[in-house]
Amino acid sequence: MATLTVPHSIPSPQEDCEQLHKAFEGWGTNENLIISVLAHRNAAQRKAIRQAYQATYGKDLLESLLHETHGDFEKLLLLWTLEPSERDAILANEAATKWHAANRVLIEIACARSSEELFIVRRAYHTQFKRSLEEDVAAHTKGDFRKLLVPLISAYRYEGAEVNMHLAKSEAKLLHDKISDKAYSDEEVIRVLTTRSKPQLLATFNQYKNEFGNAINKDLKSDPKDDFLAALRAVIRLICTPEKYLEKVVRLSLNKMGTEETALTRIVATRAEVDLKLIKEVYQSRNSVPLEKAVKHDTHRHYEDLVLALLGCEEN
Amino acid sequence: MADENQSLKKAFSGHGGFGVDEATMVAMVTKWRRQPDQKSCFRRDFSDFFTTIGSIEKCEDDYLLHLKTEFSRFKNIMVLWLMHPWERDARWMHHVMHKSYPFTVIIEIACTRSSEELLGAKRAYQALFDHSVEEDVAYHIKENYSKLLVGLVSSFRYEGPQVDNEMAKWEAKALNSAIKSAGSGKLIQNEEIVRILSTRSKLHLKATFKHYKELHGKPIEEDLGANLWLQETVKCIDRPAKYFSEAINNAFKEGADKQSKIALTRVIISRADVDMEVIRETYYQQFGVKLEDMITKNTHGHYKDSLLSLVGK
Numbered sequence: 189m190a191t192l193t194v195p196h197s198i199p200s201p202q203e204d205c206e207q208l209h210k211a212f213e214g215w216g217t218n219e220n221l222i223i224s225v226l227a228h229r230n231a232a233q234r235k236a237i238r239q240a241y242q243a244t245y246g247k248d249l250l251e252s253l254l255h256e257t258h259g260d261f262e263k264l265l266l267l268w269t270l271e272p273s274e275r276d277a278i279l280a281n282e283a284a285t286k287w288h289a290a291n292r293v294l295i296e297i298a299c300a301r302s303s304e305e306l307f308i309v310r311r312a313y314h315t316q317f318k319r320s321l322e323e324d325v326a327a328h329t330k331g332d333f334r335k336l337l338v339p340l341i342s343a344y345r346y347e348g349a350e351v352n353m354h355l356a357k358s359e360a361k362l363l364h365d366k367i368s369d370k371a372y373s374d375e376e377v378i379r380v381l382t383t384r385s386k387p388q389l390l391a392t393f394n395q396y397k398n399e400f401g402n403a404i405n406k407d408l409k410s411d412p413k414d415d416f417l418a419a420l421r422a423v424i425r426l427i428c429t430p431e432k433y434l435e436k437v438v439r440l441s442l443n444k445m446g447t448e449e450t451a452l453t454r455i456v457a458t459r460a461e462v463d464l465k466l467i468k469e470v471y472q473s474r475n476s477v478p479l480e481k482a483v484k485h486d487t488h489r490h491y492e493d494l495v496l497a498l499l500g501c502e503e504n
Numbered sequence: 505m506a507d508e509n510q511s512l513k514k515a516f517s518g519h520g521g522f523g524v525d526e527a528t529m530v531a532m533v534t535k536w537r538r539q540p541d542q543k544s545c546f547r548r549d550f551s552d553f554f555t556t557i558g559s560i561e562k563c564e565d566d567y568l569l570h571l572k573t574e575f576s577r578f579k580n581i582m583v584l585w586l587m588h589p590w591e592r593d594a595r596w597m598h599h600v601m602h603k604s605y606p607f608t609v610i611i612e613i614a615c616t617r618s619s620e621e622l623l624g625a626k627r628a629y630q631a632l633f634d635h636s637v638e639e640d641v642a643y644h645i646k647e648n649y650s651k652l653l654v655g656l657v658s659s660f661r662y663e664g665p666q667v668d669n670e671m672a673k674w675e676a677k678a679l680n681s682a683i684k685s686a687g688s689g690k691l692i693q694n695e696e697i698v699r700i701l702s703t704r705s706k707l708h709l710k711a712t713f714k715h716y717k718e719l720h721g722k723p724i725e726e727d728l729g730a731n732l733w734l735q736e737t738v739k740c741i742d743r744p745a746k747y748f749s750e751a752i753n754n755a756f757k758e759g760a761d762k763q764s765k766i767a768l769t770r771v772i773i774s775r776a777d778v779d780m781e782v783i784r785e786t787y788y789q790q791f792g793v794k795l796e797d798m799i800t801k802n803t804h805g806h807y808k809d810s811l812l813s814l815v816g817k
Contacts, residue, residue: 310660311660318662319662319666319705320659320660320661320662322703323703323704327703334695338699338703339638339655342655342659343638344638344658345639346630346634347630375651379642379643379654383636385635385639
């Protein structure tokens with residue numbers, strides 16, 4: 189359920205890159221022109237534009253964007269223009285090297301991507317940072333968080349639909365026993381959450397609720413201040429209903445209650461071609477107000493225009 | 505006649521060695537046509553595998569099992585030869601969980617294949633068995649070394665030339681501290697050791713091991729003591745040719761067990777197209793005898809011929 193809107197017929201990458209070049213020329217920058225091009229091209233089209241720009245003007249489009257734009261507008265534009273795997277690699281690198289316990293960006297990337305997508309991110313990470321993602325995460329995290337995050341970002345989950353109900357039952361019980369004992373970072377808990385396929389986990393969480401009455405996340409709320417429990421809940425939420433988890437991140441970001449203002453930028457850039465429409469729907473039903481309205485209220489100028497464009501708003 | 509008996513015994517793997525000598529067997533069938541007495545005499549002569557009960561020489565069950573294994577060596581090597589390398593690796597890893605292959609096979613595959621080859625093997629595993637290899641290893645191997653094995657099998661190591669030398673030095677020291685502070689039985693569960701061995705690139709680790717020796721006066725394998733899995737991990741990453749050459753030698757040793765012998769096929773098949781020349785050289789340097797000579801001396805029939813072709817002589 190993407191929100192990105194691409195016109196039926198678009199100019200060639202060559203024409204697009206010439207328009208962008210025009211937008212950079214002279215005094216100031218024509219931000220609206222940039223938005224009208226880049227915010228209405230999909231990943232493959234943006235890649236083609238970048239290649240044409242490099243061939244024509246001898247430099248990376250991103251470099252020009254870096255020089256000609258600033259602030260939140262620049263940040264979103266740069267993230268958006270990148271290929272999804274490069275984008276995730278950069279976000280992951282930032283999250284790993286500046287990691288702290290309340291940072292859940294790595295969990296977002298690890299759990300809200302398919303197995304193949306996550307592998308492509310790991311490959312892009314090699315190219316960009318000359319190290320593996322897992323070695324950076326392992327080196328910058330410790331204790332329980334390392335125990336959880338390293339297998340999480342190294343996961344290559346089976347993507348078939350088969351579910352073993354017997355296993356789902358036994359692993360639901362296992363999780364329940366560990367949670368009751370407050371053994372939240374037990375190896376078995378981590379094993380189940382980081383290696384089982386997503387359909388298998390969904391079945392396990394359903395069994396959990398059927399057998400024990402509470403949704404598993406409810407039982408993981410014993411200490412609202414515990415960052416590790418929050419991390420576990422994030423893993424489960426992102427596996428089951430990523431749009432609900434991401435809506436909350438967006439909501440907190442707009443209320444400036446979240447721990448990072450860049451969350452809105454990150455989620456718009458990473459989900460506009462995925463499920464931003466679903467996130468919008470959750471937002472509307474949760475807050476009784478369309479996301480666009482909250483964005484208009486809380487953001488300004490070109491950043492606001494870019495966000496609205498990526499949210500699929502008609503041009504005014 | 506005694507000579508004929510000896511040569512047929514040998515053909516039926518009665519004097520040890522790998523495989524059976526198909527050509528000799530068929531020649532004997534021709535030679536002893538319509539001569540049941542000859543065969544009777546042979547059976548009585550072959551007392552290891554036939555026991556006389558009354559007026560017949562009965563075949564021992566052990567011998568039948570032994571023959572099954574030896575006849576299958578050629579079949580196994582040919583089927584494996586045909587298979588895609590990723591499928592081979594996937595099946596071998598699956599055998600660790602389901603056919604009691606030793607855990608070192610997982611270390612071998614996870615550490616001696618390139619990152620892309622390991623990814624291919626994992627994809628093949630999912631296609632064959634409807635599970636990821638990580639979930640199977642984590643689920644079936646509950647011993648204390650599962651952390652290491654899961655880490656190794658999940659890795660997607662950087663393969664470029666860049667190495668942070670300062671970090672390699674630092675981690676050589678960190679490994680030494682970890683080894684000193686953990687009890688010897690607990691080394692394999694130590695988080696720092698597992699982290700470094702299962703996430704760093706191979707070039708980085710080679711540099712780290714080199715620094716370790718320079719800083720602490722001895723190679724890290726010595727300090728890892730009796731920890732077989734950690735030793736194998738280091739060897740597979742640092743000097744895979746040595747690891748493979750030793751695996752081959754173990755297969756030929758007197759009293760080698762079933763798994764050690766199976767390893768001969770696995771090593772030769774999996775390395776034939778990769779680094780067999782290096783392994784041959786290493787084998788000669790380590791054991792003073794040519795690999796092809798060991799094969800000729802200790803194996804029979806089609807199995808021997810296929811090994812010799814794969815080894816490149």
